[in-house]
Amino acid sequence: NAGVTQTPKFQVLKTGQSMTLQCAQDMNHEYMSWYRQDPGMGLRLIHYSVGAGITDQGEVPNGYNVSRSTTEDFPLRLLSAAPSQTSVYFCASSPATTGDYTFGSGTRLTVV
Amino acid sequence: AQSVAQPEDQVNVAEGNPLTVKCTYSVSGNPYLFWYVQYPNRGLQFLLKYITGDNLVKGSYGFEAEFNKSQTSFHLKKPSALVSDSALYFCAVRGPTNAGKSTFGDGTTLTVKP
Numbered sequence: 001n002a003g004v005t006q007t008p009k010f011q012v013l014k015t016g017q018s019m020t021l022q023c024a025q026d027m028n029h030e031y032m033s034w035y036r037q038d039p040g041m042g043l044r045l046i047h048y049s050v051g052a053g054i055t056d057q058g059e060v061p062n063g064y065n066v067s068r069s070t071t072e073d074f075p076l077r078l079l080s081a082a083p084s085q086t087s088v089y090f091c092a093s094s095p096a097t098t099g100d101y102t103f104g105s106g107t108r109l110t111v112v
Numbered sequence: 113a114q115s116v117a118q119p120e121d122q123v124n125v126a127e128g129n130p131l132t133v134k135c136t137y138s139v140s141g142n143p144y145l146f147w148y149v150q151y152p153n154r155g156l157q158f159l160l161k162y163i164t165g166d167n168l169v170k171g172s173y174g175f176e177a178e179f180n181k182s183q184t185s186f187h188l189k190k191p192s193a194l195v196s197d198s199a200l201y202f203c204a205v206r207g208p209t210n211a212g213k214s215t216f217g218d219g220t221t222l223t224v225k226p
Contacts, residue, residue, distance in 0.1 A: 031211060031212040032212070033212055033213075033214075035216075040121075040218060041218060042202060042216045042217055042218040042219050043156075043202065043216040044216075045213060045214075045215070048212040048213055049212065050211050050212050056212075058213065059215075090155060090156065092156075094212070096211065098144075098161065098163065099144050099146070099161075099163075099206060099211070099212075099214065100146055100158045100161050101146075101148070101156070101158060101214065102158065103148075103155040103156040103157070104155060105154070105155045106155050
């Protein structure tokens with residue numbers, strides 16, 4: 001099993017550019033989530049989904065969009081990149097019964 | 113609202129000594145509690161969880177955690193630390209109705225010295 005696959009691993013954007021971070025899981029997990037990790041601030045939830053067609057906002061949703069058309073895929077879209085979005089982004093999935101996450105390897109995003 | 117506090121930014125222990133990484137939480141209803149570990153430049157790995165049952169939970173790599181409802185704590189422990197345990201540790205919580213919305217602490221850096 002590949003688990004949770006995130007692409008790309010690294011990305012540099014200019015302010016105002018848009019892009020999509022890809023996330024796919026092959027474990028048939030119901031739940032998927034996007035977090036960002038900043039130094040000294042732990043992980044903060046951006047958006048999450050409890051099933052295909054269902055998404056909701058987390059703690060820091062502004063500037064990001066998500067969709068979940070299939071169980072496997074949960075892409076994160078940056079609409080107009082800002083330097084404040086420089087961070088490491090993690091996608092995670094979990095089974096509905098237990099809630100423990102399997103994380104992807106992360107995307108390190110720099111906005112200049 | 114749910115929250116997690118990890119009161120120590122850094123914990124230093126000598127190899128072979130017991131270690132404790134502290135976590136307290138706040139949540140409505142019965143908590144789902146988790147510990148994750150992050151090695152340098154890597155993603156997070158699941159260590160253990162408490163959902164219900166025995167208050168002492170055993171997980172990967174010899175780690176265990178004790179759920180204390182009255183103190184709203186879920187401290188991570190290991191009887192004998194290894195240098196390879198050096199990493200960043202995160203505690204997380206979610207409430208029974210907050211599916212998919214775990215809240216993480218700020219993390220504790222554990223350093224085990226030879």
